[in-house]
Amino acid sequence: MTVFILRRLLSIMVTFFIVSVLIFVMMHAIKGGPFDAGDMPMPPAVRDRIMAKYGLDQPIYVQYLKYMWGVLRLDFGVPFQSPGETVLELIGRAWVPSLVLGGLGVLIGAPLGILLGMAAALRRNTWVDYLASAVATLGLTIPVFVTSMLLILVFAVWLAWLPASGWGEPKKWILPIIAYATIPMATYARYTRSAMLDTLNKPFVTVLRAKGLSERRILFQHVLRNSSIPMVTVFLPMFIGTATGSIFVEAMFRVPGLGAYFVSSIRTRDYPLEMALMLMLTVMFCLAYLLSDILYAWLNPRIRVGGRKG
């Protein structure tokens, strides 16, 4: 098991290194710089001094090494678009709304999806099953900004029950949380249904029935436990995926979260912030996959021996 984790860690570090170089090079290859003459033209001498202050006049590999050296000491630099704080402070401040909305969305959506998937698997080919399939397909195919748009149109514009946008009082949270929740709900409805159907068709369930165990105990003690593996492994990547979803949900509901910075940092060539955001997401995805693999191995003793991930 230790060898397995170490090998995966090494592989992740290689992946992370390649990704960080790719992103850094791509980011700097985009035409234009952060201090180009736009709305506020400045004399070339001033511009050169600012560029030198942030080290932007050096060759790109020097910039990369300097930045990554800073990252190792948790120094992500200063965002050009708001020089009064560090990148870390900015992310910490902007992440709160994203985390609250995304987290609540997942915490509400995932259990609903699991219940729906269970109901669908137990009552196959009834209306519950069709409902679950409809929810799963709709949630996974319709882009989240379309869902948000429909929610705003129905509940804010036509029915006028809830405010359409903003942040602050919890009443304004309801619509964005619903928009966020559709994705985990759909994902879990789908995974739970197929995992439970898989388990229910296994011979050991027939044996349990034959020996006279009650349906309830079969369901909760055996079937649920055996079909929980895909449900556990899908959780972390999905949770982190809400960060990408935040770009759209927050734009639709005008939430002052992290989402807007993904777009604005690219648009204004805000290299330190852009790099920090991309690295953060990449690291979290890497760790989420690693943790999922470990959890998977821990829950499923059969793959522990080989040490090779499935």
Add this chain to the structure above:
Amino acid sequence: MTVTSATPTPTPTPTYRQRGPLWFAWRRFVANKGAVVAGAVLAVIMVMAIIAPFITKAGPNAQDFLTDSLAAPSATYWFGVDDLGRDFFTRIIYGARVSLTIGFAAATFSVLIGIPLGALAGYYEGWVDWVIMRVIEIFSVVPPLLAAMLLGALTRGGFLTIVVISALFGWVQVCLLVRAQIKAFKEKEFVRAAQALGASPGYVIRRHLIPNSISPIIVGFVLAIPLAMMLEASLSFLGIGVPPPTPSWGQMINTGMSFMYFYWHMAVFPTAALAITVLATTLFGDGLRDALDPTMKGR
């Protein structure tokens, strides 16, 4: 051995026909009502996109109705008029052209990249497989949308860029499907026989392994279409996709946001168009997958 004068009795023609696997796949597909309906809807959308100039009253970018700007849907303007005096029905129909073209083009490129790489990884295993799998791992830890945003900014957006970006993230799925199929078929007797007769790896892959992977390839192709369409809409929504005035649903949804309180048609029609098209393509693809590979049913 004497030859009898009578003509040899012909073997009686069997009353049943030999059914090929495609026939069974077709039967399974037709039995799936949702997939058939989705296919029909998709066909209607495709036909409308193709004959667009004949069913619309003006060009997609013609500002012919400026006096009626933002008019609500009526008998004259089926979907109303947008803020710049363009017939909205026309814009939506031409939007289907953009969306479908990008979807199909991206899926084609995904397949073109995915098949050879999947075949190589599946056939050779070893270090070739290792390298290709590491590349796939890189693509799986970078959120596609963010990478697409970077690439879009790098190449200044545009039609072709979006196709390339979608293909760049779409080939992974095709590659994995083909790889799995080829791994499964590599050890079969007919492949062994071909190898024993001296067939080169290239020949075996081309003549035996890829034809046997045709159903995962079809499935991968069809399921790559909605993903590309969604990516296009997302990027256009963020303003880094297909540049205006080319009609794109994502772009129209973004514009519609600012108008939706008073001019609901600006938001509703592009939203519905995108949702219906993506949904129809996905259901059609799911139906095809279930029909071509019955063991995967219900996943």
